[in-house]
Amino acid sequence: MAMQTDVKASQPLTSSGDFKDQAGVVIPRSRIKGIYAVSGASAGSVLITDGVDGDSLITINTPTAANAGSVYLLVPNEGILAQTGLYGTITNVASVVVFYG
DSSP: OOOOOOOOOOOBBOSEEEOTTTTTBBBOSSSEEEEEEEEOOOEEEEEESSTTTOOOOEEEEEEEEEOSSSEEEEEEOOOOOSSSSSEEEEESEEEEEEEEE
């Protein structure tokens, strides 16, 4: 039988830091199910790592807002596992929301 979890959304992350749930609590061990990023004025990127100093889990490059205002990435299957938590480093990105379970 396949693993199934409820999917939740993080608060929008507007500068580099820990992703937090809707109550403002740092998200612990979880699986990334999707990512929604709002582009900045110039091309940018989102790097998500397993905790502050952990391994890189995924990097997404974003276009300029003039080309496309946002990027949505649905992660297939069971998602990307973060053993210790989700930390985002954002460059030229207005905000990022992570869907996790």
